[in-house]
Amino acid sequence: MTARAISEQTKTVPEAPEQPQLLEPLIEISGLTRTFTVTDGFFGQPRRVFAVDNVSFRIAPGETLGLVGESGCGKTTLGRAMLRLIEPSEGRIHLHGRDITHLAARELRQVRRQMQIIFQDPFSSLDPRMTIHQIIAEPLRIHRLCPDRASESALIHGLLEQVGLKLEALDRYPHEFSGGQRQRIGIARALAVRPEFIVCDEPLSALDVSIQAQVINLLLDLRDSLGVGYLFISHDLEVVRFLSHRVAVMYLGRVVEIGATRVVTERPAHPYTQALLSAVPVAEPGRQRRRLMLEGDIPSPLCPPIGCSFHPRCPRRVPGTCDSKVPEMRQLEADTQRQVACHFPEV
């Protein structure tokens, strides 16, 4: 493929504003917390585990917030708690300024039209006994969006086209499709109700590299044409860098750094963000970065370290401060909206 061909394929669309959060937020969470109670054995003392601990941020219409972190850090729980698929223990969720934290089931169903989710595993998130037509029609029927069968079919045909599937797909079952195609079906189902906000929970990790690129492009196209806001959950930092306007980094249930993608990925201030970025192998021989190697593993959320939860692995920890006080989230520079939870951030 020639350089010219690449530039032709990558038709550049005007870039989204760097800080769309100046607009009215689409969704806003404040102090969102989810705890689980764990009991050791029959006589054990019940203990509370903070899967998500006091997380606050907002997402503007058409904005993508990338959420990165390693397994077990609480990113999936956070994504589901935002949609109330898991009930939050504390904190507030506002959708278009309306508090939806305690909405009753019937009202919540109305609100769910505006927010949808795309799941990680395209093999288990589609009902194997439903045809593709039934799978996409189900949300339309639940929300009574189509007055008759004809308009329903027209809408479903449009959706299939939008996600790049052929009409023959309609009467087939999920097992007849490849992973990438199933992920497209999952996306079509999420789009059926014309949501404004979609949680993408690792939608690419079950897919091969060449298929990943196709799905990334689809998500980008939908954002540009429909103005959907995404919470894009992933452990793949490069994909997040490519897709997101802003990035939030999670460690043991807390957001440790959040800000514009460029600021966070090029000048990370939190040592964990720095380690995470430097750990990614670069597909460019000889261009190896200086690696900031972390010691040990992620501690168990059952007994999180006292003070900053990252301090046992932190190369910059200061005894007396980091192992006793929990760092508060604070804004670093006046110009960027980057916030960091670290006692000694690197500026």
Next chain:
Amino acid sequence: MTEALLEIRNLTTSFTTGGLRVLAVDDVGFEIGPASTLALVGESGCGKSVTALSILRLLACPPARIESGQVLFEGKNLLALEESAMRRIRGDRIAMIFQEPMTSLNPVFTIGYQIIEAIRLHRDFSRKQARVRAVELLELVGIPSASERVDDYPHQLSGGMRQRVMIAMALSCEPGLLIADEPTTALDVTVQAQILELLGDLQRRLGMSILFITHDLGIVAEFAERVVVMYAGRIVEDCSVGDLFRAPAHPYTRGLLASVPARILAQSGTEPPRRLPTIEGVVPSLGNPPAGCRFHERCRHRIELQVDTERCSGVEPKLVELRGARHVRCHFPLLEVEA
């Protein structure tokens, strides 16, 4: 390259299910020199794991069958050995680590027991000696307080620690060749970095060769010296890592490289493009591979250059040698076209 440690010639492995015979590995050949690293790259189902399992003859036969070829290791053809002779090589001269450290350890035995078992299978060690060796190995792979952890059960260890135990077990007899089948895919990036550093360090210290199976081009760039790219059971390109990233010769390889977000971001400078170049379509089914070049249906190069498309769809290209000890399976390799 000096004399090869491992040389594979014309390896073909088939699977027969329900009367249908599928060639998962089709006429594959490559070599690995002493103390070097070769990466075997490709998407799922391209035959990279089956190639590795064929080397060690670990496939269940049936449904699998090694149809033809030679696997020459230190001059011996492994495919012609008796099973008992093969068993002496597995775990001793050639060891393997797998993707899932969670499922490749036995949950009902301590890790020490499992390492000791591996040592005593190949070496004339007493239990006591083997236990001392097991602790040494655990220290070698960076497990803290190894003399206590040796009595732990697998469930007491994290994923990264379990992979270290697997590596310790694989290294117990100081193999000449380590086959690592996606050893970091199930791990987090910071743990992946630790394991890769450990493998590189051990390789330098012990002078072993590594066959590294992966789909992550970042790992290839940082870890390997040579690369073999597979597509639908076939080798499509075989070259040095430098050549692969500088100037891929096969359209598939170029497409794969182009769709890596990190490379786009690195090359585009300040203004990132808003779309990724993709390879359209899906990997063909091995049961019914397309006629001619197996990649031709997805090949954009063929359309752009308006090359002889009938040749691509009718005649399967041979693996041809290009300048600089590289091989490519394409009628119109990219280097020649541009030159």
